[in-house]
Amino acid sequence: MVERSATAGVGTASSDAAAATQAEISAEMATQAEISAEMAAIERDSRPDEPQPRLAYPPYRSSILRHPTMAPHRVDPEAVELLAPVFGDRDVDPLDADLTVQHDGQPIGERIVVTGRVLDGDGRPVAGQLVEIWQANAAGRYRHQRDQHAAPLDPNFTGTGRCLTGPDGGYRFTTIKPGPYPWLNHHNAWRPAHLHFSLFGTAFTQRLITQLYFPGDPLFALDPIYRSITDQRARDRLVAAYDHDVTRHQWCTGYRWDIVLTGTGRTWTEQGAHP
Amino acid sequence: MTGAPLAATPGQTIGPFFGDALPYDGGEHLVPSDHPDAVRLTGRVLDGDGEPVPDALLEIWQADGLGRLARHPGSLRRDGHTFTGWGRAATDGTGRYGFTTVPPGPTVEGRPPFIAMTVFARGLLDRLFTRVYLPGREDYAADPLLAALPENRRHTLIAVPQDSGLCFDLRLQGEDETVFLSYRERSR
Numbered sequence: 499m500v501e502r503s504a505t506a507g508v509g510t511a512s513s514d515a516a517a518a519t520q521a522e523i524s525a526e527m528a529t530q531a532e533i534s535a536e537m538a539a540i541e542r543d544s545r546p547d548e549p550q551p552r553l554a555y556p557p558y559r560s561s562i563l564r565h566p567t568m569a570p571h572r573v574d575p576e577a578v579e580l581l582a583p584v585f586g587d588r589d590v591d592p593l594d595a596d597l598t599v600q601h602d603g604q605p606i607g608e609r610i611v612v613t614g615r616v617l618d619g620d621g622r623p624v625a626g627q628l629v630e631i632w633q634a635n636a637a638g639r640y641r642h643q644r645d646q647h648a649a650p651l652d653p654n655f656t657g658t659g660r661c662l663t664g665p666d667g668g669y670r671f672t673t674i675k676p677g678p679y680p681w682l683n684h685h686n687a688w689r690p691a692h693l694h695f696s697l698f699g700t701a702f703t704q705r706l707i708t709q710l711y712f713p714g715d716p717l718f719a720l721d722p723i724y725r726s727i728t729d730q731r732a733r734d735r736l737v738a739a740y741d742h743d744v745t746r747h748q749w750c751t752g753y754r755w756d757i758v759l760t761g762t763g764r765t766w767t768e769q770g771a772h773p
Numbered sequence: 774m775t776g777a778p779l780a781a782t783p784g785q786t787i788g789p790f791f792g793d794a795l796p797y798d799g800g801e802h803l804v805p806s807d808h809p810d811a812v813r814l815t816g817r818v819l820d821g822d823g824e825p826v827p828d829a830l831l832e833i834w835q836a837d838g839l840g841r842l843a844r845h846p847g848s849l850r851r852d853g854h855t856f857t858g859w860g861r862a863a864t865d866g867t868g869r870y871g872f873t874t875v876p877p878g879p880t881v882e883g884r885p886p887f888i889a890m891t892v893f894a895r896g897l898l899d900r901l902f903t904r905v906y907l908p909g910r911e912d913y914a915a916d917p918l919l920a921a922l923p924e925n926r927r928h929t930l931i932a933v934p935q936d937s938g939l940c941f942d943l944r945l946q947g948e949d950e951t952v953f954l955s956y957r958e959r960s961r
Contacts (some may be wrong), residue, residue, distance in 0.1 A: 522796050528869050538796075539946075549781060550781075550783050550784060550899055551783055551784060551785060551824075551898040551899050552898065553897065553899060555896050555898060557896065558786075558896070560895055560896030561786075561896050561897070561898055561926060562821075562896075563820040563821035563822055563824070563896070563897035563945075563946060564820050564821070564894055564895075564897050564945050564946065564960055565896075565897065565945065565946060566945060566946055566951075566953050567821075567946055567947070567950060567952055568899065568950055568952075568953075569952055569953050570901075570902075570953045570955040571916050571921070571922065571941055571953070571954055571955070572954075572955050572956075572957055573917070573954050573955075573956060573957065574917065574956075574957050575956045575957070576881055576884075577836075577842065577880040577881055578834065578835060578836055578842060578877075578887075578889050579834075579889050581842050581844075582834070583790060583834055583843075583850065583857060583858060583859035584843070584844055584845060584846045584848075585846050585849065586846030586847070586856070587846075588847050588849075588850055589848065589849035589850055590849070591849060592805075605882065615780060615799065619778040620778060620779070620782060621779055625861055628849075630791065631794070631796060632790065632791060632794030632795070634790075634793065639795050640790040642789070642790040642792050642793055643792075644789055644790070644792075645789075645790060656793065657793070658793055658794040663902065692789075694785075694787070694788065694791065694794070696794075696795065701891050701907075702834050702891075702902075703902070703956040705832070705891050705900060705902075706782065706900070707785070707786075707893055707900060708782055708783060708784050708785045709785040709796050711809060723786060723898070724783060724785075726785075726898045727783045732780070732783050733779075733783070735780065735783060736782065736783060736785070739789055749809070753875050757782045758779045758780060758781050758782050759781065759782070760781045761781075761956070761958045769809060
């Protein structure tokens with residue numbers, strides 16, 4: 499099954515191919531109770547300190563054929579892996595950080611500001627680096643052609659944004675709060691509302707794509723993507739905090755979310771690398 | 774800097790709906806097609822059943838032909854002549870991707886050059902790292918990674934000459950599963 503319903507007649511060739519593959523995995527759709535039981539069983543056997551999602555996480559059905567079975571090979575990063583691509587004002591327009599001004603009218607929904615800092619593992623800011631986001635609209639619908647959820651598109655909302663971090667690693671987006679949406683992992687499956695975030699560090703090794711969630715979402719306990727991270731403390735790192743100091747009078751509510759990339763590029767760059 | 778390291782933010786899958794956000798015009802062209810040293814790097818992303826993965830995103834990062842690491846912006850809006858060393862391409866409906874680039878020169882004297890690659894896909898809960906080594910080199914044994922790999926897995930990291938370009942397939946799972954990497958961090 500695909501992540502969202504590819505209704506007959508409107509799916510693309512690619513979604514049809516994915517649907518055929520996934521159909522072979524699960525002949526019949528599991529119930530939420532079955533998925534929840536699978537997730538609970540995995541958590542009972544998990545260590546308390548797994549910091550990252552499991553790649554092999556069967557409750558997320560699409561992961562079954564798409565995770566490596568061999569452990570990753572551990573290497574010392576080399577010169578090219580100790581640096582990251584450079585982005586600049588040439589690449590990003592300041593208006594790209596406001597997802598509510600990309601069309602003639604205002605998008606429907608709860609206007610929010612999401613802001614925070616991008617840091618490395620030593621707490622140093624990642625400055626001048628690219629941050630990209632994408633999301634569903636307030637009704638829980640993506641603009642993407644494969645999203646066939648029976649919720650309205652918003653002609654005033656594309657749902658994609660970019661910015662460069664400031665000298666302190668800070669980023670800031672203005673957008674609208676996305677809605678939760680249904681998908682076909684199992685019967686009556688709904689994803690918690692989220693923003694997709696794409697981040698670069700100072701080293702190639704720090705590349706990260708992840709999702710920001712909103713506090714107190716009732717769908718957390720039911721969602722196999724969120725729960726593929728088995729440690730609650732690690733999951734909590736994906737949940738933004740409501741911040742009344744970010745909220746603006748008569749304008750929008752505010753959320754704060756800091757992102758910590760793996761490792762520390764500088765130590766390596768000073769001692770391990772090239773010329 | 775001393776003190777306990779901060780806990781890293783966990784990754785999550787790229788999901789199926791990145792197509793309007795991440796791919797962009799020119800993303801796969803690190804150099805123009807008419808660049809004198811241009812080479813086409815193509816391949817497929819395959820799942821554990823050998824079926825194509827039509828919703829994957831690949832990024833590459835590499836030195837130029839002389840082994841120099843670019844420090845220039847402009848990857849998202851290319852000017853047609855500055856080599857930025859970075860590119861991004863989504864797979865098509867048949868799981869195929871393609872980049873137009875130059876073969877990288879060595880960044881470490883005496884070791885074979887490679888292109889660093891990141892893999893994202895729906896169904897893949899966190900990104901994967903790997904390396905694409907160039908074919909036909911005589912210095913593979915000098916590379917710590919290639920030397921450490923068993924013979925029957927080494928070939929998964931070496932591109933194959935094809936027509937006038939290079940072919941590098943990614944097998945996420947199963948027979949001939951691509952070698953994926955994790956990076957050691959220096960102790961503080």
